[in-house]
Amino acid sequence: MLLEKIKTPGLSHLSYLVGSGGQAAVIDPRRDCAIYVEKARAAGLEITHIFETHRNEDLVSGAPMLAAMTGATVLHGPNPEQPVVYAETVRNGDCFSIGQLEIRVLETPGHTDDHIAYALFDTAYPDRAVGVFTGDALFVGDVGRTDFYPERRREVAGLLYDSLQDILALGDQAIIYPAHGAGSVCGSGMAEREFSTVGHERINNPRLQITDRETFIDLKTSENHYQPPYFRLMEHLNMEGGEAPPVVMRPRNLSLKQLNDCDADHLIDIREPMAYASGHLPGSMSLPVNMLPAFAGWFIEEGQSLALVASNEEQLATAMEHLVRIAFDNVIGGYVGVVPAAAKGEKMQQTPMIDTTEVESRLNNAQNWTLLDVRDIDERNTNAIEGSQHIYVGHLNERWRELNPSRHYTLMCASGARATIAAGWLASRGFDHIDIYLGSMGAWQAMLE
Amino acid sequence: MLLEKIKTPGLSHLSYLVGSGGQAAVIDPRRDCAIYVEKARAAGLEITHIFETHRNEDLVSGAPMLAAMTGATVLHGPNPEQPVVYAETVRNGDCFSIGQLEIRVLETPGHTDDHIAYALFDTAYPDRAVGVFTGDALFVGDVGRTDFYPERRREVAGLLYDSLQDILALGDQAIIYPAHGAGSVCGSGMAEREFSTVGHERINNPRLQITDRETFIDLKTSENHYQPPYFRLMEHLNMEGGEAPPVVMRPRNLSLKQLNDCDADHLIDIREPMAYASGHLPGSMSLPVNMLPAFAGWFIEEGQSLALVASNEEQLATAMEHLVRIAFDNVIGGYVGVVPAAAKGEKMQQTPMIDTTEVESRLNNAQNWTLLDVRDIDERNTNAIEGSQHIYVGHLNERWRELNPSRHYTLMCASGARATIAAGWLASRGFDHIDIYLGSMGAWQAMLE
Structure with a gap:
């Protein structure tokens, strides 16, 4: 039996591979999804089910690509804004067997209308859930955002309150497996700790200490959240189904001349901030590689072409992973070598x-x-x-x-x-x-x- | 913050690296312990504490080696049979800070007299333990063996019963982190699943359904357990402190002539059983590589010299890991190439x-x-x-x-x-x-x- 967390740094996205008896399921796969198949097969498992907790806003779902690779069925909750064309709809109480494990659907709207939690049971030890995949409803130390339906703010905050009661009703013994950890744009109050239980959250999560529904709604509707423009692109892709990621996840290496001639919509310097400040190519903006997931989506629009400037080739590869996971695939290439360029007399701009x-x-x-x-x-x-x-x-x-x-x-x-x-x-x-x-x-x- | 399980296949030994705020602790390290330092430093952590749940019988503790590598303090429970020369003694209620985490000592004798569980608290969310390192007291689906003090069988079974009540008192919300998973010689009733909580065990673990102390003692004292002779060597080493493992964890490659001339105490064929049956070198015994941890200790005595016969070099490396973890370091070398040897006319023995x-x-x-x-x-x-x-x-x-x-x-x-x-x-x-x-x-x- 296997339950493994696959963490995507930057997005702080948490997905899960769970398997038993030759069979496996993935919860909320990311777009570059070969990793799930490789890990499953290394454990003698074949992926048969892909569970989405909700239509993600902050990353491209890998569910349709993973389904194409494996033949697995994608399951998604009811009431999305548009049909999720690659998924079948699940309802409260639906059950799925993964070997001796059982995954039971819990409709938990609030963060989104289609939000589902999945309770995990071990049929060999069947009394109560051993875990629950809580998606963006319940995090360690926080609960989900409820700012995605501006005209129904109080209603959806109330729905989340009710959904959290349903999760709490699973019992203190259930381990929680949320879709995000600290650092995600999907919540600002998450704990640094990524392991917890329904019981530990019930007595420690600040949001779960509020036992009055109206007070909870007041609090949720007073929160400030930002929605970078790329969220709209993600929402669209995660209903229509995104495309498979590029096979090669390293940008083409550009010479300085190629970089200068490539006419990209954005010239992005992904080096660390202090390197950018000391000297950068004129016209380049700064998006340090580890900050791409949180900030690229504010400045880059769908389809725009990008040229990167990096300290080394590994930075370029990491940047491409980050960009592809949020559907910014139009990477013309990357250039390494700011200091050598300066040594050739290339003009540098400084930002003191x-x-x-x-x-x-x-x-x-x-x-x-x-x-x-x-x-x-x-x-x-x-x-x-x-x-x-x-x-x-x-x-x-x-x-x-x-x-x-x-x-x-x-x-x-x-x-x-x-x-x-x-x-x-x-x-x-x-x-x-x-x-x-x-x-x-x-x-x-x-x-x- | 980090909590990572490091699993040792074969022994089904589970150790843990837990860290926060630049500091890390290891619970029950194995002998080849560089892995903990590498993982800690990759996360920006330095290991300051090494916690032993008990004096292990089935593997060489890596605590003294890891302490030598890091300068960390080793902590061990009271009342071992002999002083654990490399460790300081902890007592019920002792607390240790690892960044914002706190580790609290719970004396839990029964499996051994010196057995300790360590409750884990997050001071940022301080109400009740978020986890507990249960050592060999509580496993997923089973509880610890109580056959190590033959003259005090009922007494120690009763001690384990009391210790389990103390662990249960931590609350349903605590995740359990045991020292072994299914496949270990330390318990035959463990679940295939390696994740659970105090609450899920309380309602599902067959041994915890017994609420009468005398009934529990009757049951524990009626269990059958085996103690391979190498347990005595482990017990001795884990009080005196074992030696560091070999720097190179691959056996010397032997030619057929070197193999025939090496005069090892045991010629061990580590290929899969059906390969051994079809043809093996005369005089060789069969210990398939993945069965070495459970069975080598029955047939090999301390200090005896070993020569291995394998299907490939990776098998040899894996075998050396398994053997070194139980202190069988005297590996003269390994030979790969049974079929080529047969093709040279070397006599083969068959076992139909x-x-x-x-x-x-x-x-x-x-x-x-x-x-x-x-x-x-x-x-x-x-x-x-x-x-x-x-x-x-x-x-x-x-x-x-x-x-x-x-x-x-x-x-x-x-x-x-x-x-x-x-x-x-x-x-x-x-x-x-x-x-x-x-x-x-x-x-x-x-x-x-």
Whole structure:
């Protein structure tokens, strides 16, 4: 018997391979899904069922591709916004045997209308569920977002409350297997810990301490969540069924000349923020490789062509994985070698990093200068530097137009990482007077203490 | 935060790496312990604590080696038979911080006097344990053996009963992390499933359904368990502290001449049973590579020299891992190439495999012939072929002397695998008239149905 978590870094997406008696099921596969078949066959198992907990917003579902590879049946909950063309519909109480394991459907709407949890039973030890795949309904330390139906906000928050009661009714003994861990855009309150049970959540999850339905609804509807534009593309693909990922998951290597000639819609520097600040190719924006899953979808539109600049070939391969998982397949290629390019006399642009002393000085004296805070609204509401302005980093995708290219901007966030993305975006839009507050709010707080 | 199970196949030994905030702990490390350091450092963690649940009988503890590699402190329960020279003693209620995790000591004697369980808390979600490392006290579907103190059998079974109540008192929500899974010599009733909780065990584990202490003691003291002789060596090493494993975990490759000249105490054929039956080097015994952990310790004594015969080099490497984990380090080398040796005219010995029809015929007619059943006593008591005799495969290490080398023996077990080990052992002791019932009790039952 096998139950293995397959974690997708960046997206903090958790999928599961569960098998017994020669048979296996996958819960919420990602797009590059050969990994499930390889792991299953290495354990002598064939994948027969693919369970989706809901129509994902943040990544391309691998269910249709995995079904094509294996002949497995895809199961999906009722009431999606459009038919999920590659899946059969399951209903409350439906049961599926995977060897001696049994998977039982629990309709748990709220996060989405079609949301399903799957309770896991071992028929050899059949009394109560041993686990439950909770999708985006229940996480370790948090519960699902309920902001996807703006006109039905209170209704769907109430539905989630009811669904959580159904999950709790499985009993304290059930291990929970959620679809996301900390770092996901699908929740900001998740625990760092990725293992828990219904019982441990019942007594420790802050959201489950609220026993009044209306209070829960009030709280959920007061939450702030962001929806990057690429969510719409994911929703569409995950009803129609996305395409198989590229067979080769490494971008073509580009020479500097090829890079300069390729005319990509976006030139994306995926090196670490401090490398970008020290020198980057003119016109390039900054999306550090590990931040691609959370931020690429704010700035890149469907079908746009991308050229990458990286520190090494492994970064390029990792970037391609991240991009393909959110359907940004149009990667023309990647270039490695910024320092060698500089050594050949190629012009480099810099984005200075400044420290707290300099920020303080400018706050007191500077003219034609703005300290622009790009953290999210919850962070901003917790504390803010007096005199700074606020635009969320993702919202700069459109709101950069509100800014004045002849003005001097210092970008800040919590540490300097998101500020570099913001600075790079503005630089790629033609802003010349840009710098980054290294350390940002963290350094500011340390100065105050 | 990290919690990873490191499984040792063959021994079905489960150890755990748990970390948070730059710090990590290992629970019950195995002897080849670099894996824990590599996994910890890959996650940005340094191992500071090594927790032993008890003095293991079935494998060499890696605690002293891992402590030497990392500087970590080894913690062990009170009341071992001799001082555990490499460990500090912990007591009920002692607490250790690993980043934001807390590990709390629970004295749980019964399996051994020094047995400890370790409850795991997340200080960010502090209400009740999120998990418990149960060692050999509580498994998925079974509880620990209590046969290690023959003169105190009822007392220690009672101690285990009390210890299990203390584990149950942690609450249904706690995930259990036992030291063994199905296939281990430390329990025969374990579930195939390796994930469970205190709650799921409380309502499903057959042993935990017994709520009367005396009934539990009666049941535990009526169980049959085997103690291979190498257990004594492990017990000794795990108090004194074993040596580091060899740096290179592949045996030296031997030519046929080197193999013939090496004068090893045991020539061990680690190929699969049916390959051994078809032809093996004279004098070799059969211990298929995946059966080494369970059966080598019956036939090999401390310090004896071993030469291996394998199908390929990977088998040799796997065999060395298995052997080193139970302190059989004196591996002279390994030979690959039985078929090429035969092609050079090297003499091969065969051990015929016979079928049910032949066994039936012999049961009716054969003279000077014995059907020898080598299954364990519980299997034998469940069903047996009339006219067969019984000696447990492991007990042939001594009891082969009771047999008559001029008599014809057919070996049987449940399938034919252990029968091949028994046949090979007798062949290596000079028995000439040996064959194997292929399919054994399984085939016999299929014939009856």
